[in-house]
Every structure is written in structure tokens, then in C-alpha cells.
Amino acid sequence: MNQGMKVIALGVALMSSVAFAGNGTTAEHIEAATAAYKQVSKDTGYQWTVTVQTIKAAQKALDAGDDQGARKLAHEAMALVEATRTQAKLESENWKMRVPK
Amino acid sequence: MDRRSVLKIAGAVSAATAAMFAVPRMAFAAYSDAIFKQKAGADALQNAYGANATTPSDQVKLKAPDIAENGAVVPVSVETDMDAESIAILITENPSPLAITADIPAGTKAMVKTRCRMGKTTQVTAVVKSGGKLYTASKEVKVTIGGCGG
């Protein structure tokens, strides 16, 4: 798990450029969120349930022709990925504080 | 609980199943929709006991939790020292409130324990029929939605 942490900084750098650039099609935004989701899974060894649910919702919205809604959800999924990373980063040290001495 | 006793009972039960093929002579209390499908407890009592005037009595001992751990399985027990002919349990907020009637023949203790379903926070009433009259004890059972599903 610790070696995963080292990859995190790189991962954050990679994804932020795609996610919040605002250009590109909505499908591309969903793709980017999916890729980021897979990457964070690999890096941290775990995942939030809501992230994949949000990606699925984005795809569903896009399929239903709701481009704006889909884009919003894709960005939300990206934010969840980032939050997952931040949590893992903080927790790589913080968990030790909860151990009773 | 002692594990051996359970294994023994299991053995006794399976031995008994062999005798089961003969159709048993049933002596059931005769469930009836006219009693149990009533939407009002008073109507259910009227149809079950021919009366629905009730008197609260501290001789009716009702045991049910203040807060149910799980509304699907709420332990309820009713007991009385009165000379009872029948015991019933009403769960006011259920679609049909009457949950159970138990007939108590001579020589049987005026007591019944079971587990009930409660859809939401509800008044639970124990009814004891004694000398043709109905005596009751009630309490509220809180049914909550838990925080931890899993």
C-alpha cells in the first residue's frame, strides 16, 4: 500500500489537466473520470462505492441525451477520485494516531 | 445454552418424525379472517371474543422493549395471575392489529411469548380474557430505522 502512495502525486498531476479543462466532449470527460477511477484504485488499493455509481449515472445521463447533466456528473466523479486520493494520502500516516498507547 | 441439549433434542425430533406419517388429529384454535383481517383492534376483539370493552389492569403483565432492536423480530410476552381463558396481542399501527390469540385451557399457565413484526413505532396491547371480560396492559414500542445496514 505504501508504494502506492508514491504514485499518488503523479496521478493527481495527470488527472487534473483533463478533468477541469472544460473542453472536450462529455464522453471524453466520462472516459477521463473512468480512467482516473481505475488509476486511483490501483494506486491506493481501494475505492469508494459512490465513484463508480456516479460514473454510471453520468453515462446514463449522456445516453439519455442530457449532456449537461452527464458532464456535471463526470466532474463530480472526478472530484470523488481526487477526494479518495487525498484521503489515502492523509491516512498513510494519520491512522497511527488512532492506535491507543 | 448447553450445546449437548440441542443435539439431543435434534435427535429426539428426528426420531419423532417417523411417527408423523399418520395424519394427526388437529385441534386448532380455528383462525378466521373475520377476526384477524380487521383494520381496527376493537373490531378484531369483538369478533374474537364477542366483546370489545376493555379495562386496563396491572394484573396483565406485558413485556416488550421500549425501543425495538429490529422491527421484524420484536420479542413480546404476556402473563397474568388471573384465571385466563384467552390471551391476545394487538399491535395498533400494523395494517391488521391483532397479531395472535392464544387459548388457555384449564391446567395451562396464562402465559404466551412470541416475536412480532412492527412496521413503525406503535402501541402494543396485551388483552386477557378472564371471566368473560377483557383486561389490558399497553406500552409503546419505538421502531427506528437503524444507522448501520450492512
Next chain:
Amino acid sequence: MSSIRIKAKDRKGLVDVKCLMKHNMETGLRKDKSGKKIPEHWIQDVSAESNGKVVFTAAFNTSISKDPYLAFAFAGKKGDSLKVSWKDNTGATDSAETVIK
């Protein structure tokens, strides 16, 4: 094997009986995965006989929990027989017999 488990114990002339009856006790309100209502199916009547004499009868509504539990007590003694039977709304019946301990 019978659907009924009985524990019956003589405690100074009073026999403590505890029964557990395996039965789904369908309320008729539940829906299955396809959204179809599961028809009501529940034990309506329970009867207990000791040495051929009825010692307890009860009628259940659908508000009795799944795998119903029933406890009662009657004047009897060790070595007596005890038979517990149920009948559900489809007309199905089952019974089990034990010797009081």
C-alpha cells in the same frame, strides 16, 4: 425433518415449552426482485397436545415474525409426550412430537 423444533422441560410440575417453527410467514406485502407481490403465506393455527389432551392453541396473523417462536407452559411431567402442529393458509400442515424432559 419436521419444520418444528420443540424444547419441553418439566420444572416442578409445570412444563416449559419453547417452539421454533420454520416458516417464511409471508405478509403478502413484500415484493420479489421483479416487483411482483409475493403472495401471503403464513401459519394460521398452532396446537399443542400432551398425552392426547390439548394443552395450548394459538392463531397467528401475518405479523408474527418469520420462523415463528412460541413459548407457553402447562401442568405436566417428565416423560409425558408433547405434540405440536401447525396449519398454514394454504392448508399445509406439519407436526413434531417429543418427550418432556
Next chain:
Amino acid sequence: MKKIISHVAFGLLGLSVSAAVVAGPAEDRAAFQKFYENRFPDTPVADFQNGVYSILPAAREQWEAIEEFPPYELSIERGEEIYNKTFANGKSLASCFGDDGAVREKYPHWDKDRGMVVTMELAINECLEANGEKPLKYKKGAMADVSAFMSYNSRGQSINVEIPSDDPRALAAYEMGKEQFYTKRGQLNFACADCHMHTAGMMYRADTVSPAFGHATSWPVFRSKWQSMGTLHRRFAGCHNNIRANPFKAQGEEYRNLEYFVTYMSNGLEFNGPAARK
């Protein structure tokens, strides 16, 4: 004066160094158990094996009413049948675990040859597969029944999980379980320890959370919420889902090591499964 200070400093340094050196599983466990004993001074230590009922008298009464004729007895019977069923090769689970399967105290244990934690449920499936039988699903159903039967026959055995000091991989597995227990996960940002240690006994909406001391003792359980039997790993997964973290695979390395840690923390209590829970 200077001398005194340096002595004190040296003394402190020495203390902290020695503490760092000896702080291993045994010290972890002592501190863990002490935490709960301080938090719940009214609970006799041995009673922690009864989960939330050890700290919640009102719920305990309902639990005791359920235990009068617990729904898991049917599971024990089913488990016994499966346990004694003859395999195609003429053997049975009894060939692996003895006539009554009273082997709960042997699990979880560190398997040095394979370099992994072996749990009872894993061992059950390995016995099945070694004899050409189909393995069982780990979370519920037949596996929970067999586990219930074996646990029942093992009631009263003391929990005495060992972390062998001659194999650093065992300590690493323990440490992984420990990290799991204390690390915040999921969108709700909870660690096992947040609920079941630091706020144990407090309410989360309508539920009081159980103390983790004693968590591993009573499995499998019949949970009213499930209306069925489930194994410890089913519950682990349920908890992870609750905090919106993807659960790990039942009997995967993560949960086996978590079981290793949690059970080790309850050393000194007794195995008392199966049990009824809300």
C-alpha cells in the same frame, strides 16, 4: 544543573527508544483491551464477547429473549448435515476436522509454509477442494451453516491467536490488518476504529455501535437485519459498504489479515458463536 538536564534527556530518550523497540502485538493488545476496560468500566471483561449487548442493557433483554430459542439453531442443524455428508471419494468434512469439528480455537492462524493467514472458512473450502468437492460461497448459506455447527461445538474455547515471532511475514500480516482497522476509508471517512473504538457505545442514528473488543468471538451470526446467517467477512463487507468504500473480497488477503488482527485483539475471551445479532 546541566548534568541533571542531560540525564533527564538521556532518560527520556532511553525510555522512548525502548518503548519503540518493544511495542509489538502484545503491547498493542494490552493497550487495546485497556481502552475498552476504561471506557466501559461496568462491563465484566469476559462479557465483551457478547458484542453491543455487553454495554447496552435494554438491547440485551431483547437479545436474551431471542437467544431463548435462537434462529441459528436451524443453521447448526443444516451445518451438521453438510458436515457429515459423504464426499464422492468417501470422505467428509469430518475427515479434515474430526468428528465434531470443534476446532474453532485453531483459527485464524499463521501458516508458515504458505506464508498466509488461514481462517476456518478458508480451511473448510480447502478441505472440500482437496477432496474434489465444490467450494462454498464465503459470506452466507451453506458455509455459514457449517461454520455455525463447528463454532457451536467449539463454544468455550479460548481465543489465543499467535503472531509467531520467528516469521516476519506473520508480523507484516498483522500490521496490515492493524492498518486496515485504523485507516479511514470510503466517502463517509470512517475507520473501523472511529466507530467501534473511539465512539463505541455511542449512537449512529438509531444504532449504538459495538465495541471492537469481542468482535471476532461470536461468528457466524444470525442477523435480524439479514434474516439469515452470515460470516464475519460478510459483515466486514457490509461495514465497508455502509461507509461507502468498496468491500474487499471475502477471504481475500485484506479481510483475512483484518480477521487476524481483530481476533488477536480479543485474545483471552472465548469463542461463543454462533450468535444472534440485531
